Amino acid sequence: MRLTKAFNRSLWVFHLNTGSCNGCDIEIVATLTPRYDPERFGIKLVGSPKHADVLLVSGPVTRAMADRARRVYEQMADPKVVMGIGSCMSGGVFYDSYNLVGPLEEHIPVDVFVPGCPPRPEAIIDGVVKAIAKLERLEGEGK
Amino acid sequence: MSEDSKNKATFNVPIGPVHPALKEPILFTFKMDGEMVEEVDFAPGKCHRGIEWMGMRRNPVQIVHLTDRICGICGVSHSLAFAKAVEQIAEIEVPERAHYVRAIIAEYERIQSHLLWAGVAAHELGFDTLFFLAWRVREESMDVIEYLTGNRVNYGIIQVGGVRRDFTEDQFPRIEASLQYYEDIAGKLLNLFLEDKTIQIRCKNCGVMSKREALELCTVGPTARASGVAMDVRYDSPYAAYGDLDFAPVLPHQYLGLTNGDVYDRIVVRLLEVVQSIDLIRQCLANMPPGEVLWEKKYPKILAACKKATGEAVGRVEAPRGECLHYVRMDGNPNPQTWKVKASTYSNQMSWLKMLKGEQIADIPIVVASIDPCMSCTDRVAVVRHGRTDILTKADLHRLSVEKTRRLAQWS
Numbered sequence: 001m002r003l004t005k006a007f008n009r010s011l012w013v014f015h016l017n018t019g020s021c022n023g024c025d026i027e028i029v030a031t032l033t034p035r036y037d038p039e040r041f042g043i044k045l046v047g048s049p050k051h052a053d054v055l056l057v058s059g060p061v062t063r064a065m066a067d068r069a070r071r072v073y074e075q076m077a078d079p080k081v082v083m084g085i086g087s088c089m090s091g092g093v094f095y096d097s098y099n100l101v102g103p104l105e106e107h108i109p110v111d112v113f114v115p116g117c118p119p120r121p122e123a124i125i126d127g128v129v130k131a132i133a134k135l136e137r138l139e140g141e142g143k
Numbered sequence: 144m145s146e147d148s149k150n151k152a153t154f155n156v157p158i159g160p161v162h163p164a165l166k167e168p169i170l171f172t173f174k175m176d177g178e179m180v181e182e183v184d185f186a187p188g189k190c191h192r193g194i195e196w197m198g199m200r201r202n203p204v205q206i207v208h209l210t211d212r213i214c215g216i217c218g219v220s221h222s223l224a225f226a227k228a229v230e231q232i233a234e235i236e237v238p239e240r241a242h243y244v245r246a247i248i249a250e251y252e253r254i255q256s257h258l259l260w261a262g263v264a265a266h267e268l269g270f271d272t273l274f275f276l277a278w279r280v281r282e283e284s285m286d287v288i289e290y291l292t293g294n295r296v297n298y299g300i301i302q303v304g305g306v307r308r309d310f311t312e313d314q315f316p317r318i319e320a321s322l323q324y325y326e327d328i329a330g331k332l333l334n335l336f337l338e339d340k341t342i343q344i345r346c347k348n349c350g351v352m353s354k355r356e357a358l359e360l361c362t363v364g365p366t367a368r369a370s371g372v373a374m375d376v377r378y379d380s381p382y383a384a385y386g387d388l389d390f391a392p393v394l395p396h397q398y399l400g401l402t403n404g405d406v407y408d409r410i411v412v413r414l415l416e417v418v419q420s421i422d423l424i425r426q427c428l429a430n431m432p433p434g435e436v437l438w439e440k441k442y443p444k445i446l447a448a449c450k451k452a453t454g455e456a457v458g459r460v461e462a463p464r465g466e467c468l469h470y471v472r473m474d475g476n477p478n479p480q481t482w483k484v485k486a487s488t489y490s491n492q493m494s495w496l497k498m499l500k501g502e503q504i505a506d507i508p509i510v511v512a513s514i515d516p517c518m519s520c521t522d523r524v525a526v527v528r529h530g531r532t533d534i535l536t537k538a539d540l541h542r543l544s545v546e547k548t549r550r551l552a553q554w555s
Contacts, residue, residue, distance in 0.1 A: 017167055019190040021519045023215020023296040025166060026259065030285070033262075033278035047163030064189045065168055068161055093212055096200065097193040099524065118215060118296050 010042030011132060014052035016072050018104070020059030023118040024086040028056060031121040038125060049075045054131050057110075060088040061102035073108040079138040081131040084110045085124060087117045153181055156504070160189045164267070164508045167518040171511075175504065183499045187492070191522040195482050202477040203229045203303050203449045204442055210469075211297045213484065214520040216259065219245075219252045220462030221469070221484070221520070222301040227382060227458030228471040229303050229479075233448045241305035241436040246384035247318075247427045248292065248300055249460070250420040254325065255284040256463035257413040260515045261336060264410060267508040268345050273335060280328055287321045290314070304438030304445050315428055322421050329418050336410055337398075346407035350498040350510035353404055360497060363490045364465020365412045366514045369395055370404035376461035388426045393419055406513045413515075450477050462487050464515045486520030 017025055032038060032045060046052050049072045057069065073082065082104075088094055089110075090103040104110055111134050114127040153176045160168035168189035174182035194213055198206045203225075210225045211218040223245055230237060262277035285295050291310055292298035300306050310318070336342060352362070357370035367374055375392035377385040393415045395401075395408040402408060439445050455472040465487030472481040491514040498510050535543075 016161060017190075019168065019192060019519070019522075021212045021215040021218075021297075022167065022517065023212070023218075026215055027296060030278065030282070033282075034275050035279060035282045045163075059190075060192060062189060062191060064191075065160070068168070072161060088212075093209055094192050094194070094197065097197055099191050099193045117212070120295065 010044070011054060011128065011135075012044060012046045012052050013054045013056055013128075014046055014049045014072070014076070015056045015058070016049075016069060018057060018059035018065040018069050019062035019100075020086060020088070024058035027118045027121055028058065028085060028124060031124045036121050036125060038128070043128060049073075050077065052076055053080060053135060054128065055080065055082045055108075056085055057082060057089075057104055057108075058085045060091065060094050060097070060100045061104050061107065063099050063101050066101045066107050069104070069107055079135055081111045081134050081138075082108055083112045083114060083127050083131055085114050085119060085127070087115050089113065089115075092117060151177070158507070164511075166263070167516075169516075169518050171507075173499075173504070173507070178503045178505075180499050180502050180504065180507065183496050185492075185495065187518055188522050188524060190519045191524045192519075193524070195484060198482045199478055199480070202446055203479065204446055206479070206482070207301055207303060208299055210484075211299055211301075214486070214517050215296050216256050216517060217252060217462040217464060217467070217487075217520070218297050219248055219301060220460045220467045221486075222299075223249060223383070224458035224460040224467050224469040225471065225482075226301050226303050227460070228456040228469050229449060229452075229458075229473070231456035231458070232454045232471060232473050233303075233452035235304045235438050235445075235448060237305050237438060238435045239432045240309070240434045242384045243427045243431045244306045244308075244310055244436055245301065246388070247310060247424050248288070248298065248306075249383065250424050250427075251284055251288050251291075253420050253463045254417050255281050255288065256515075257417050258284070260413060260463075260512075261332070261410065264406075264509060264512055265336075265342075267512045268342065270339075270341055273339075276335070277332070280325075280332065283321050283324050287318060290317055302437060302442075302445070303449065305436050307437070309436045310431075318424065318428065322424060325417065325421050329414075329421070332417075333414055336414055337407075342410070343407065345506075345509065346410060347405055348403065349406045349506055350502060350513055351403065351405045352494055352498055354402070356497055357404065357494070360494045361490050362465070362494050362514075364461065364463075364487050365409060365416065366465060366491045366494060368392055369402075369408040369412045371396070371402040376459050376466050380459060382458075382460060384427055384430075385423075387430060388423055390419060390423060406509055409513045446477065449473065451475065455481075464488060464517060464520075465491060467520075484520075486517065488514070488517045488521040492516060492521065 084104050112127045112130045156173045159170040170186040172184045207222050210221040213221045258281035262274045265273035289295045292300045352370050354371040357367045373392050395411045452473045453475050458469045460467045468485040470483040471479050474480040
């Protein structure tokens, strides 16, 4: 896969927890550690959504975090890709809760879903590769 | 300090709920006097998913898998505490071998959780090399957990009445290999974390909590033990196989000769507990009795036993972060009438207010991380009726209590 000029060196990721159980968050961090080491491809976590190309969202979107998810998404510069990590993104075991306002795609557009409870680091990396392909397409369309 | 700077007004620094230093959403408000933290306030609740409410609409066999999802790091502690409470109500006798399987998986969870914490602590100090080293070492325990249970996180191995998978003899060499790996690397980890100058200057005398304060604030687990409180549910009221094992709570003075109750002591306690866990797993493997691992293989029979049960019980487990308590009341229906979870961070979080006072703003991340907070275990909801909020002080509660006593005395 050929990366476009904007992304051929780095893909910066911002992680947003919308009330997850920590399972996915820990797997996301595990993905970034030496065993899998995606930093050799320039993939790394950044501290501000304004620096990020990809927004990783974990958790079933609690009432308190829905608005924050929208605000974080709006702060990101185009082109951007949103990844939803984990099965509870669409309810999952928490399907009948009173405090969840998911699924995530009702609040922000989601490009890549990585299912699993929690997904393995390999699955998350696979999702990021799909996100790169999507970013490449967006770039080609001039968005 | 000049007169001028003394008269400067304090200012508020809000941090969160989305902030790179926080792994989970929580809102802190710091009242700062220059660089010094004067007051701390925090607003948890961003992770509240209403798990107890959902649980009261499901049956115990289903809830066990919901309890795994209370927390992705200490899932087994929650499912174990819940299963213990239900077993006590329904008078289900857990086979001896299942107790050992439970203890082994709980100890592996402690190893991975403490190493995870050690990495996060190093990261909060800006020591990313050590963060990556700790997480690489942690992967070994994740591999074994996956080998034994089938999943890296949310193992789903506990069931009411036992465990869903047995650990067989042919799996022991892999377990032993991982224990050997940790034993070999433990010295290196202890050396890196405890003798390193960067960690010593940042962690010693930082976020101090005395033994008395630890008791007054009702802290639990490694946070309390680091202040010299010798409490450990595994030791004080043994569950699973811990009654048969030979061990004692880890206290910082065993390594340092004295107890300071600072962040450094919390690192000491957690790392020594990793070493202790290796020994505990070895003891479990050596003494594992043969036999079944589940009280009843057919789940409908387990369900039927739970359905008939009436009564209430408390299940207590020493999670990696401290005591985890589940209260369950069954009233003859498939679903519990009441289910209440008190995770360890719920007890520990109030110690932040004490520890952070007087610290510098740069010390906030490590002091906050030093109790190993887990908000997803802890978060609750506050119900506001008719737009009115109340804060009940100790005096108010005392008044209410006196009034109730008088009321009851009048009736009787």
